[in-house]
Amino acid sequence: MAISPGRDAALSSQKSALSESPRTKKFPLTEEEIFYMNCRAAYLTVFKSSLENIISKEQLYLALQHAGRNPSQKTINKYWTPQTAKLNFDDFCIILRKEKPTSKAELLKSFKQLDVNDDGSILHTDLYKLLTKRGEKMTREEVNAITSLADVNADGRFDYIKFCKLYMTTNEQCLKTTVEKLEVDSKLRRQQFGSHVEEPPQRDPSPVPKPSPRIIRKTDQEAFSNTGDTRSSSLATTRKFKTSISFTITMGANSNRNSKLTEPNSIKEWQYIQSKGCFFLEEDGEIISHQYRMQIPQRSMVYLTIKPLNLNAWVFLFLGKPSPWLSVDTALYILKENESQANLQLMCFTELRNREVFGWTGELGPGIYWLIPSTTGCRLRKEIKPITEEAQLVYRDETGELFLTKEFRSTLSDIFEVIDLDGNGLLSLEEYNFFELRTSGEKCDEDAWAVCRDNFDTKKNELTRQGFMDLNLMEANDREGDPGDLWVTLHSMGYNKALELTEACPFVIDIYADKCKPRIKAVHMEPCSGQLEKAICKSVLNKGDARVMDGYENIIVHTYKHDIWITSVIENKSDNKVIIHINNELSKNCVNNRGLNIFAVEVAPKSTMVCQHVMPLNERQEWIYYCVYSLIS
Numbered sequence: 001m002a003i004s005p006g007r008d009a010a011l012s013s014q015k016s017a018l019s020e021s022p023r024t025k026k027f028p029l030t031e032e033e034i035f036y037m038n039c040r041a042a043y044l045t046v047f048k049s050s051l052e053n054i055i056s057k058e059q060l061y062l063a064l065q066h067a068g069r070n071p072s073q074k075t076i077n078k079y080w081t082p083q084t085a086k087l088n089f090d091d092f093c094i095i096l097r098k099e100k101p102t103s104k105a106e107l108l109k110s111f112k113q114l115d116v117n118d119d120g121s122i123l124h125t126d127l128y129k130l131l132t133k134r135g136e137k138m139t140r141e142e143v144n145a146i147t148s149l150a151d152v153n154a155d156g157r158f159d160y161i162k163f164c165k166l167y168m169t170t171n172e173q174c175l176k177t178t179v180e181k182l183e184v185d186s187k188l189r190r191q192q193f194g195s196h197v198e199e200p201p202q203r204d205p206s207p208v209p210k211p212s213p214r215i216i217r218k219t220d221q222e223a224f225s226n227t228g229d230t231r232s233s234s235l236a237t238t239r240k241f242k243t244s245i246s247f248t249i250t251m252g253a254n255s256n257r258n259s260k261l262t263e264p265n266s267i268k269e270w271q272y273i274q275s276k277g278c279f280f281l282e283e284d285g286e287i288i289s290h291q292y293r294m295q296i297p298q299r300s301m302v303y304l305t306i307k308p309l310n311l312n313a314w315v316f317l318f319l320g321k322p323s324p325w326l327s328v329d330t331a332l333y334i335l336k337e338n339e340s341q342a343n344l345q346l347m348c349f350t351e352l353r354n355r356e357v358f359g360w361t362g363e364l365g366p367g368i369y370w371l372i373p374s375t376t377g378c379r380l381r382k383e384i385k386p387i388t389e390e391a392q393l394v395y396r397d398e399t400g401e402l403f404l405t406k407e408f409r410s411t412l413s414d415i416f417e418v419i420d421l422d423g424n425g426l427l428s429l430e431e432y433n434f435f436e437l438r439t440s441g442e443k444c445d446e447d448a449w450a451v452c453r454d455n456f457d458t459k460k461n462e463l464t465r466q467g468f469m470d471l472n473l474m475e476a477n478d479r480e481g482d483p484g485d486l487w488v489t490l491h492s493m494g495y496n497k498a499l500e501l502t503e504a505c506p507f508v509i510d511i512y513a514d515k516c517k518p519r520i521k522a523v524h525m526e527p528c529s530g531q532l533e534k535a536i537c538k539s540v541l542n543k544g545d546a547r548v549m550d551g552y553e554n555i556i557v558h559t560y561k562h563d564i565w566i567t568s569v570i571e572n573k574s575d576n577k578v579i580i581h582i583n584n585e586l587s588k589n590c591v592n593n594r595g596l597n598i599f600a601v602e603v604a605p606k607s608t609m610v611c612q613h614v615m616p617l618n619e620r621q622e623w624i625y626y627c628v629y630s631l632i633s
Helices: 011-018 023-027 033-048 056-068 073-079 087-096 106-114 125-134 140-147 160-184 312-318 406-419 429-439 445-454 465-478 485-493 531-543
Strands: 121-123 157-159 214-217 243-251 273-282 288-294 302-310 331-338 340-349 352-354 357-364 369-373 395-398 402-404 504-513 519-527 545-549 554-560 567-572 578-583 588-590 598-603 607-616 623-631
Touching: 011 160, 011 531, 023 406, 033 087, 056 073, 056 465, 087 331, 087 465, 106 160, 121 160, 121 288, 125 140, 157 340, 157 352, 243 554, 243 567, 273 519, 302 331, 302 429, 312 598, 331 357, 331 531, 340 357, 340 369, 340 531, 369 504, 369 531, 402 406, 402 465, 406 429, 406 465, 429 445, 429 485, 429 519, 445 465, 465 485, 531 554, 531 607, 554 623, 567 598, 578 607, 598 607, 607 623
Parallel strands: none
Antiparallel strands: 121 157, 214 598, 243 623, 273 288, 273 504, 288 369, 288 519, 302 357, 302 504, 331 340, 331 369, 352 357, 395 402, 545 554, 554 567, 567 607, 578 598, 578 623, 588 607
């Protein structure tokens, strides 16, 4: 049974597991330290060293179990794809951040839906239907294993309250045993793990920001001096810089002189196709988006553009309120498929700009191309402002009939506009499934789509806008007016409690070709990493300026300057991993995608990584990029 993960349900159990630690008796652990303690403990239960990699699904499953998770096969497949060869400790930390432990309340809620008598038990026949027909379907043997548990089954009924208690106790005990094992073995406890090491506290601890598993952060200006706080998990607190280099780039206001995007003169005669998509901001700050395959039947001149999608222009025209996502930067990387999907060749990216539109013009040969949208993350960020009043989604009239509010209908209309990828005013099953995967994690199959077609307004086997509205109204009616599930959908689509789109950026891609009809199809919705990271690194290495670290010829900082952003990539040609400390404190009118002026990154041997993107806070003013890169180890 696939059960959605809870948010921080196991934190109290994790704290209790650590309560007897020698360190916690003297210095209370922060939640962040507890998290990494658990990561280390779980990893070393499966592996002898943090330097070992996870090399199979089975190892990943086992390590997650020791970390107090109960991953479904669907969860494992999400992180171990056919292209995955290995995962390291940092990857493991990232997974644990995303896959929160299931809470007892969520478990009870899942089962309570089938408790018709409200007596804390479910008939075995109903349980069988639930576990074999919904979510990640279980086999008959797996269900039998549950119904044969003596402590939670009697007279053909399953006592789910006892089961939930047993489940949580087992998870907590597993985690406690894992942590205790680490505490006993001081040799393991002192090991370095990815970007983190355990250091004994030297003085009263003070609050520190939560670090990403791939970034070592430090906000204290004196953190890297010899007398700094050695309590921090950062390696930088105990080591001096070996060498440093600095960069200064001054950018004028509205720097858009050298890369002006212009349409080809004869574009009205070219053949044209369009597709929409969206960047979504995840809870951990990661950005995901649609990715596309484009087919060019014959050699042609091609003109591609990407820009934010203006959903409600009337709001700006009549109320003077611009849509917040329209200031988000967008780009499109074009990669050619050679023989296989795994072998992609970077061709170009939309480097030219005209206001919010980014584009590229050039010749492409016949073949299949991948279009990977990108945004720096400098402007698409987690919202900080508190929402004082929650919008109303539904209401009842004097007869008791349920209706969607005008504001919610307007929001649903905008969502329809975003998920209608081909812009034909209808939702195909493929388009609807992108929406379903985003909001529920599951797809709608052909049978369910047939039911949808029979009950809601459709045209040519596609759902109309009115049908989409009625579908959401039905969901509200199913919950007797409780808007909880509707809010889950809205948050997944990037809306806050005031129905403002603040954590997503819809976009539109336009493609013109002079000799043939191009085709485009959305095929994935994935994190803006992997192939995109490789493409960005390659483009920066090709177009940017390179500087070698003094005395370390194998460590190179590449810097690419665009009109409205600067990207730095660190290349490590050595056989050892390196840690680079980055200081942006003297930059003016700048914001970076890390959200910190001072941080550090770990670069694996024989690899390149995107260090940071930097943009102006205010494009209408001059901005100065001043950054110091220092080698720690």
